[in-house]
Amino acid sequence: MIDQHAAHEKILFEQMMRCYREKEFTSQMISPPILLSLSMQEEMLLNKYKSEFEKLGFVIEPFGGKEYTVSAVPADLYGLNARNLLLELIDDLSAVSEKDTPEMVLEKIAGMSCKAAVKGNNRLSRAEAEQLISDLLKLENPYFCPHGRPVIVSMTKYEIEKKFKRIV
Numbered sequence: 776m777i778d779q780h781a782a783h784e785k786i787l788f789e790q791m792m793r794c795y796r797e798k799e800f801t802s803q804m805i806s807p808p809i810l811l812s813l814s815m816q817e818e819m820l821l822n823k824y825k826s827e828f829e830k831l832g833f834v835i836e837p838f839g840g841k842e843y844t845v846s847a848v849p850a851d852l853y854g855l856n857a858r859n860l861l862l863e864l865i866d867d868l869s870a871v872s873e874k875d876t877p878e879m880v881l882e883k884i885a886g887m888s889c890k891a892a893v894k895g896n897n898r899l900s901r902a903e904a905e906q907l908i909s910d911l912l913k914l915e916n917p918y919f920c921p922h923g924r925p926v927i928v929s930m931t932k933y934e935i936e937k938k939f940k941r942i943v
Contacts, residue, residue: 781920782911783892788921802832802847809845
């Protein structure tokens with residue numbers, strides 16, 4: 776059995792980290808750009824971690840006051856609600872410790888790919904499910920998501936029959 780959310784999360788995380796290591800990020804331009812109005816804390820966090828966002832493929836520029844434009848997002852995240860995703864990512868960065876290295880911060884941002892992953896209750900078409908499984912099985916370690924939860928659980932026929940009390 777495969778947890779589709781954890782599987783997609785793991786795939787997105789590995790893609791983002793591979794692209795970062797190989798310096799092969801592709802951004803997808805969006806038009807019109809997203810306009811973000813940030814609180815003082817959000818603005819501080821964005822400015823503090825702006826280079827990490829840029830390394831992942833975001834293009835964020837000041838627009839005046841506490842407003843910023845987002846004119847590109849990582850290609851892997853294109854088509855998602857980038858505004859809400861970015862605001863959630865910024866808010867989640869408030870939990871980053873001062874002792875975290877830039878690499879650890881980047882991993883945390885990439886680990887937040889769970890926000891972009893398909894949800895467990897979303898129905899996938901057969902082709903989408905097959906592609907998800909194919910992409911997952913190409914990973915070096917497809918068994919755990921970035922948060923450590925299992926992605927794949929295996930049960931033998933005997934174990935299943937025992938759960939349904941077919942075998943005593």
